[in-house]
Amino acid sequence: MSQRKDMLRIAELVPKGSRVLDLGCGDGSLLAMLRDERECRGYGVELDDAAVLECVKRGVNVIQRNLEEGLSIFEDDSFDVVLQLDTLQNLRNTEAMLRETARVGRIGIVSFPNFAHWPNRLNVLRGRMPVTKTLPYQWYDTPNIRVGTFADFEVLARKNGLRVLEAFGLHNGEVVRRAPNLLASTAVFKFESG
């Protein structure tokens, strides 16, 4: 349930009628929601066969592509909003991807597991890598090859000349605005190119 609430919180960041690109769109449920409830249109990019099939079943436009191969198929500024939810941490070339996101869209929205969430800190203090609802993997089988924190992203955004429009945490479907680096399991940033 909290996943759907997370999705709603993020959908609210997308202006009505936007042309959207959802990178790592999974089964296309967010795109379907944006289409049905916010009159948005656009495309998802997804690598996984089963997820691509789900998108087609939902009638959502999906392009099967490995994000590691870049976004050269999309022209500059061709979208109002580029979403990159729970994907950035799986990519080898996180920074390049962020720049690409800023190139193809006016507004970028990213979310990723906040490694500085207090239970994670506690785990690391105890000498073990965290295994939580947001970070459900063991250290040896995690697809999250880039672990970062809410605070880290602010630095990366600044370095790449991105202007943060909105930043908050999410935890169990609730928005966390107070000390998100400590209290939120997921970090959400909305930004535009500076």
Place this chain on the structure above:
Amino acid sequence: MAPSVGTVSPKIERFTDPLVLRSGASLRDYQLVYETYGELNAQRSNAVLVCHALNASHHVAGKSAEPPHAEGWWDNLVGPGKPLDTRRFFVIGVNNLGSCFGSTGPMHDNPDTGRPYGADFPVVTVEDWVDAQARLLDALGIERLAAVIGGSLGGMQALSWTLQHPQRVAHAVVIASAPNLSAQNIAFNEVARRAIVTDPDFHGGHFYAHGVVPGRGLRVARMIGHITYLSDDVMEQRFGRELRAAELAYSTQDIEFQIESYLRYQGDKFSEYFDANTYLLITRALDYFDPAREFGGDLSAALERARARFLVVSFTTDWRFSPLRSREIVKALLDNGRDVSYAEIDAPHGHDAFLLDDPRYHSLVRAYFENLSS
């Protein structure tokens, strides 16, 4: 055994209104042979046109009523309960002009001379085929297609439909295709054509009068084609270096390897039923297809006219119509903000994969059509 559309018979539509071709020539008095499966609904809104590739025909699904009761070339995809479900859609398969399976082609009599056209059959293009198909739809009272679908050269026709008649197509399914042929691809076609044309039995394309067929040329043409339709991996898997006999014969001309035997068999079979002039015409149509040409090579500009929603599918091991080429189509559609989904199926079979029953591929086509009908 999956259900089939059952026994089918072709129908013939005759046209007396001359068809002006891209070359400037025109065809008068021509016919198109076609088959249909399923029922056209009262709104006439559920028609799906299936476009065929190089060596196929109007016989898409079911068993032919006439011996040898051949199965349709896309029977695994088209039928009741199949990905393209004939319980929902009225599916039309049409044989293209210049072919050798019933529609007017080089084996038919030229009304101007009373003798078979042979090499005098005018050069036809993908665009000409689409024009002819559109006339067939007019005759059937179908204003707008729910979808047009095709693989390889058939995919080129599907794409061309969306450009020539943007208002008449709701969806286009373009499989294992390309926006034009690469130099390498034209080169393969040229080798095939030279094999045919230089066969002493070709007689400048008027071999019918001599009671012969340029079988040697056709065999070689088919062998070359066949190599390019398979992936290296699949050939290795199926044949490897397997020998036909237990011992080497140390012969330069006898069959030693199973792959040689297979290719010769495919070539023999093909030369028995396919017309040499048709092979020349259809490979030429492939070579000529290039919608971006009149836009200075700008495919995005060429596809601006398209209004259909697209499903584009490619296969990772297809090197004759590689995923790269499908992505060009996708990019041009994206540039125009058109609705498109694109899947790259990780199938081992090479170009032939579009004819085979791969579960990922078929589920995708099924899902697309299910969504389209709801």
